[in-house]
Amino acid sequence: LIPQLVLGIESSCDETGIALYHQERRLLAHALFTQAAMHSEYGGVVPELASRDHVRRALPLIRQTLEQADCQLTDLDAIAYTRGPGLSGALLVGASIGCALGYALDIPVIGVHHLEGHLLSPLLADPAPEFPFIALLVSGGHTQLMRVDGIGQYTLLGETLDDAAGEAFDKSAKLLGLSYPGGPELANLAALGMPGRFKLPRPMLHSGDLEFSFSGLKTAVLTLTKQHELDEQTRADIAHAAQAAIVEVLVSKALFALKQTGLKQLVIAGGVGANQLLRSQLNAAATRKGIQVFYPALEFCTDNGAMIAFAGALRLRQQEPQVGYAFDIKPRWD
């Protein structure tokens, strides 16, 4: 019997995400608490503070989500929690709450791979892509191109050799004095920038493979910030150049992956997928090349509980849940 109503719990980093997914009625409700404001004064996520805040937020958010969906705790058929990768203390909060609830309700629990959540999140949208497709996974920790042939059938085609695209956004933003998380702020500042004043390197653009490298870009931004008086316009111009460089590489490699595999559908997942320049350039390329690009809704691009409930629900259709309620998180997980 496939569990119908699945509660999803995401707590791998600095967002507490909770959602209810029903196998037939789809996403019923979801709620999110983001800790960004709390971490911003430290310029990055403080793991200990993150764990403590998940402890504070998770149960009230679960209650809120149940109320939104007009459900009771006892209606739950299964629980999916993020097993990794992520911050160990933060993961432990979601895992222990998920397993404790599972134990109390005597229902199965399943640990979900956070990146599988991101990867499958575009399937929550309508219209959704069909297998097989290429996924560009661009988050704060990962930049990967993947061929997706089905649930659990993923082939890594290429990935970053150093910094992730989100990291490149965040580190460039920090060099320009923007607050954490810098990606969206850098994008806003870039909108005021003058195109073409600065030209930054496009790392590995012509490497002939699907690998990425972004650490050189950060160094190039650092050099620019040292060479110039950082008035408002100059900061915006540098932001413009940084965003243009990151986006051009992402678009070019994603198109290359489609060309190599002959596939026609591209799915964008992860926080950087919220970037408007990336979206507009991919959409322009899609029209030119007769391909289709799919994005998760903006709220499901960054970390959220819906993607975990959803990935858990899909996994529960084809695999046995874990046995017992001993949880083992995987802070590092390929």
Ligand code: KG4
């Ligand atoms: O997927 P995500 O929420 O968390 C991870 O699992 O890493 O991605 C967060 C990353 C951060 O680096 C953030 O700066 C970036 O996504 N990001 C953006 C935008 N929104 C979020 N980067 C560029 N433009 C955006 N609009």
Ligand code: ZN
């Ligand atoms: Zn994520």
